[in-house]
Amino acid sequence: MADEATNRGAFMIQHHYCTVMAAPITARVCQALSTAVSRDSRTGARVLDWPGEPTADALPLRLVGGLHALHRDGTAPDLSQVFRGEITDEAAVARIVGETLVAHDDALFGWLDSPPQTNEPGRSAALMAGLIDVVRRFDQPIALLEIGSSAGLNLMIDRFGFDLGGTRYGPADAALTIRPEWRGDAPPAADVRFASIRGVDIQPIDARDPANARRLAAYAWIDTPERIARIEQVIALINTDPPQLDAGDAAQWVAERLAEPQPAGETRVLVHSVVWQYLGEARQAAIRAAMAAAAARATSERPLAWVRMEPNKQSAVQEVWVQAWPGAAAPRRVAQSHAHGTWVAPTDPADTPPDGDFVIGGAGYWENAATRKLAGA
Numbered sequence: 001m002a003d004e005a006t007n008r009g010a011f012m013i014q015h016h017y018c019t020v021m022a023a024p025i026t027a028r029v030c031q032a033l034s035t036a037v038s039r040d041s042r043t044g045a046r047v048l049d050w051p052g053e054p055t056a057d058a059l060p061l062r063l064v065g066g067l068h069a070l071h072r073d074g075t076a077p078d079l080s081q082v083f084r085g086e087i088t089d090e091a092a093v094a095r096i097v098g099e100t101l102v103a104h105d106d107a108l109f110g111w112l113d114s115p116p117q118t119n120e121p122g123r124s125a126a127l128m129a130g131l132i133d134v135v136r137r138f139d140q141p142i143a144l145l146e147i148g149s150s151a152g153l154n155l156m157i158d159r160f161g162f163d164l165g166g167t168r169y170g171p172a173d174a175a176l177t178i179r180p181e182w183r184g185d186a187p188p189a190a191d192v193r194f195a196s197i198r199g200v201d202i203q204p205i206d207a208r209d210p211a212n213a214r215r216l217a218a219y220a221w222i223d224t225p226e227r228i229a230r231i232e233q234v235i236a237l238i239n240t241d242p243p244q245l246d247a248g249d250a251a252q253w254v255a256e257r258l259a260e261p262q263p264a265g266e267t268r269v270l271v272h273s274v275v276w277q278y279l280g281e282a283r284q285a286a287i288r289a290a291m292a293a294a295a296a297r298a299t300s301e302r303p304l305a306w307v308r309m310e311p312n313k314q315s316a317v318q319e320v321w322v323q324a325w326p327g328a329a330a331p332r333r334v335a336q337s338h339a340h341g342t343w344v345a346p347t348d349p350a351d352t353p354p355d356g357d358f359v360i361g362g363a364g365y366w367e368n369a370a371t372r373k374l375a376g377a
Contacts, residue, residue: 002054007047008034010054014061020316021339023223025085028093029067030060032082036098041105046112056277058115061219066111067100069218075107076100083222115278116219117205119150121234122227122341123273123309123318124157125180128169129335129344130307130322131269132190137324138303140267141195145257147250147287148275149199151207151216153234155243158194164344176233180338183345195266200246200253207235208242227340250279251286258294264301268294273309274318274339298325309337322349 011034018027039045043063050059070076071083078096081087087096101108131142149155161174165182169192205212213235220227246253254270262268270291276284291306298304305324312319320335332349 002050002052004048007050007054007059008037011037011060013055014064017316017339018221018223021342023221025083025223026064026221028088028090029064029082029097031090032094032097033060033063036094037101038098040098041102041108043105043108043112044101046109058278059112061116062112062114063108064221065116065215065219066108067097068222069111069214070100070104070107071222072214072218076104114203117150117201117216119148119153119273120220120227120340121153121156121160121176121230122178122180123337123339124154124160125162125164125178125341126309126318126320126335126337126344127154127157127271127273127307128162128164128192129187129337129346130271130309130320131192132169132187133322133332133334133349134267134269134305134307134324135190135192136188137327138267138300138305139191140265140303141193143195143262143266143268144197145254145268145270146197146199147201147254147270147272148278149201149204149243149245151205151212151235152199152238152243152245153207153216153231154271154273155197155199155245156234156237158197159237175237176230178230178341180341181343183343185346187346195263198244198246198257200248200250202247202249204245204247207238224340224342249283250275251283251290254287255290258290258304262302267303267305269305269307271307274311276308276310295325295329300326311339320344 011030015027015030018030037044037047039048047059047063067079068083071080074080079100082093082096087093146155159171159174161170161177162168163177163179165186167186167189207213207216216231217228220231294304303324303326305322307322309318309320318337318339319333320337321331322334323329323331333347333352334349335344335346337344
């Protein structure tokens with residue numbers, strides 16, 4: 001169980017991540033919250049008495065999302081000056097944030113009920129680095145299964161165009177082209193096709209609901225207006241033709257999907273981005289076990305792969321890892337990425353960190369002692 005100091009400290013951990021990811025306004029708000037939260041409001045008291053692990057529960061991002069929504073609605077003029085970057089003085093920002101928590105207590109309280117749904121569509125560029133690796137290995141259409149799909153933004157991946165260092169992928173007439181800063185050699189051309197796409201979330205969001213669309217936009221940081229514009233574009237696509245998004249437990253869903261017959265000539269691929277840390281040890285173990293069982297059945301006609309974009313909390317960057325069966329099933333790190341897909345840097349799989357430096361579990365998800373310490377685990 002966390003205590004008040006740990007809960008305040010979570011905002012400074014988030015401040016660090018925002019700073020590293022070039023989001024100074026959001027970082028400033030997080031820093032202010034670390035001291036401005038008080039028991040003068042129900043929201044503040046709930047934050048200080050948070051019973052879970054605040055970083056794992058994304059507590060700071062829940063509250064930042066609510067504050068951003070107030071700014072976007074134009075209902076907190078002083079706060080909007082902070083979000084526009086017009087007020088930067090540390091003491092002044094803390095005062096304004098503290099006053100806002102009290103004045104808009106009812107509006108903010110509900111933002112603490114659930115973790116942010118930030119399945120940022122820009123992350124699909126990093127996931128594509130992994131999918132390209134899989135396609136080059138098996139040369140088959142992908143039957144994609146995503147866990148932690150949130151509102152299904154990344155389930156639209158087959159409708160996005162991609163420009164990755166000058167190499168184009170996706171439909172020529174795509175309404176949205178994702179063009180990250182590509183830090184390295186352009187990936188090779190590959191025919192990335194999708195046989196099917198399906199996702200699951202414990203509490204899926206219907207992005208067609210205007211209130212939900214507003215919430216999704218509020219979770220995107222004010223420092224990156226291009227993210228907000230992209231989210232709005234993807235929501236417009238979802239309004240036209242929504243993806244297949246199930247409600248359910250990730251571990252149970254993975255086991256059920258992997259147990260279904262797999263057509264010959266399709267590569268089944270489990271994907272997720274910035275999800276693993278929120279699943280808990282029991283679900284993680286169950287997913288590893290389901291993947292291990294499916295891997296034992298994999299054949300060249302019915303291959304299996306696992307593509308995941310998850311954080312290295314020590315460096316505050318994402319790592320894109322690929323495992324595939326049959327064949328060499330050892331995890332291979334194929335790219336690093338900004339958390340929102342702003343940049344993607346391909347890496348040489350031969351430079352995958354050795355076992356001696358990282359604790360690698362059965363699924364290849366890794367962390368080290370410094371990572372756990374920073375996360376407060």
